[in-house]
Every structure is written in structure tokens, then in C-alpha cells.
Amino acid sequence: MNKLKPNFFSAPILSNQKIGKNYFCLKVKTPQNIDQVEPGQFAMLRGKWNYDPLLPRPLSIARAEKFQLDFIYEVRGRGTHLLSLMQPPREIEILAPLGNSFPPPENSLPLLLAGGIGFPPLYFYQQKYGGKLLAGFQTNPELDLFSDKIIATDDGSLGFKGNVLQLLESCTEINNYSTIMACGPRIMLKQLKNRCSPLQCNLFLSLEEKMACGTGLCHGCAVKSRQNDYFKICTDGPIFKSSDVNLEE
Ligand SMILES: Cc1cc2nc3c(=O)[nH]c(=O)nc-3n(C[C@H](O)[C@H](O)[C@H](O)COP(=O)(O)OP(=O)(O)OC[C@H]3O[C@@H](n4cnc5c(N)ncnc54)[C@H](O)[C@@H]3O)c2cc1C
Ligand code: FES
Secondary structure, eight states: OOOOOOEEEEEEEEEEEEOSSSEEEEEEEOSSOOTTOOBTBEEEEEESOOSSSOSOEEEEOSEEETTEEEEEEEOOSHHHHHHHHOOTTOEEEEEEEESOOOOOOSSSOOEEEEEGGGHHHHHHHHHHHOOEEEEEESSOOOOSSSOGGGEEETTSSSSEESOHHHHHHHHOOGGGOSEEEEESOHHHHHHHHHHHTTSSOEEEEEOOOOOSSSSSSSOTTEEEBTTSOEEEHHHHOSEEEGGGBOOOO
């Protein structure tokens, strides 16, 4: 159980550095000790810019220690571009921690599968608990965080040429894992769910849809449940047991 309640605060930026081709690492100072934040939880962030974009942007927490939160993000559009320009001593408005988290390991370490910007929560998990991490990108992300051996790129510019599921089949016996955790594009998660359905493993998926509020108010982040009802990803997730969600729509 996560003990920390979501808190809205203005966080002084400690650093915001380019760490890869289009990737940045943002470190902020928090007003309270956030040691209890767990991998998989996220935050809604907004810089003190004008009204465009108006809505905060969701980012997974990549590290939480004492009075510091780290985020790793890819610049994709206007929000993340503006975020990348913010430097100390400016402050960011943050609502955190939000959502549930990946379960800590029980008897054995899990397999962690990341696609694109899905890697920060799994990177946090691996740093905190361990586990075998495989990560796929469209092209070389030029990040200094991983060994080439665990990377797949669609264009073959780094590591294995192909996607992360093809890398998985080429280097690991999936049956050896009783727990698999994944975060990435919907198509990757769908394929992984199908691959795992005949296996006896617990598959946990982190769903990263567009979010407007992050607090359950706008209903903008709905995903269909197994019973054809709806979950709100921001408050019921973002992590779900694969059998609980219907990813076909
Ligand atoms: C729970 C959660 C955790 C996330 N964690 C991270 C993280 O740790 N690091 C990171 O880099 N990004 C993460 N994202 C995605 C991030 O929120 C978006 O990339 C960001 O909001 C884009 O904002 P923007 O204004 O720069 O781009 P926009 O102009 O809003 O969009 C630019 C492009 O990105 C696409 N896009 C926007 N949001 C998403 C999304 N959620 N998933 C897929 N495509 C999207 C748009 O369709 C568009 O093509 C997370 C999303 C969620 C919901
Ligand atoms: S983002 Fe508003 S309900 Fe989930």
C-alpha cells in the first residue's frame, strides 16, 4: 500500500539536463520526504508558463529519494519542449505521487519490458528491487543508462535490430519468469498480453494514455475492463493485471 497522499506543491528545479538524443532528466526538490514513493507512480507537472499548454503533463517518477524526485522524459510536443527549457532556480508545479505501483518482488525477480518512453518506471523498479530489464526504442536513444545488450532498436542503430519483444525471444526464456512487468505503446502491450496468455505468469501492464487531470475528474483516460466496464487509468492504475483490462479497443 502506498502511504503518501497526492500533494500539490511548487518544486524548485535542482537540474534539468539533456541526457540523450531527445531525452532530459529533471531533478526537483520536494517539500516533504518522498522515500515511500514506489516505482510505477507518476506526477502531473506544469511549468509556470502562460496558458499554452494549459494542462499539466503526466510523467512517471524515475527516482524518489528523501526530498528529491527525478523524471526522465522525451521531448515530444510543446509541453515537454517548454519543460526542457526550464532551469534552476525556476520552479515546477507538481501534483504527486499519483496512481498505484508495480508490486515489489516476492519469491523471484521479474522480467521488465519497456518500449520507448515507457522505460523510466521500470528503470526505477530495477534500481530499487532488481530484475532483468529489456528496452526497445525506434532509434538509438543515446542514453548512458543501459548496456547495448538489453537494447533493441527498430532501425538497428543500437543493440538488437527489431522490437523489444523480438529481443526477448532472442535472448531470454520467457518461461523462466513468474512475473513480467511492462510499460510501452498499446500495440506492444497487446502483443505481450497475447504472448503471455498461454503461460503461467503474472503480467502487469502500465498504461500510458493522454491525461488531462490525473485525479479521476475528467474521465479522459478510460480503458475498458474485462467486464466491459471502464477503469480510469490515472486513479485505478496506471498499473493493471493484464487479465483485468481489455486492450482490443
Ligand atoms: C502515467 C504516464 C506516465 C508517463 N511517463 C512518462 C515518462 O516518464 N517519460 C516520458 O517521456 N513520457 C511519459 N509519459 C508521456 C508524456 O506524458 C507525454 O509524452 C507528454 O504528455 C507529451 O506532452 P507534450 O505537450 O510534449 O506533447 P503533445 O503535444 O501533447 O503530444 C506530442 C505527441 O506525443 C503523443 N503523446 C502525448 N501523450 C502521450 C502519451 N501519454 N502516450 C503516448 N503518446 C503520447 C501525442 O499523440 C503527439 O503525437 C507518460 C504518460 C502517462 C500517462
Ligand atoms: S486523467 Fe482525468 S480522469 Fe484520468
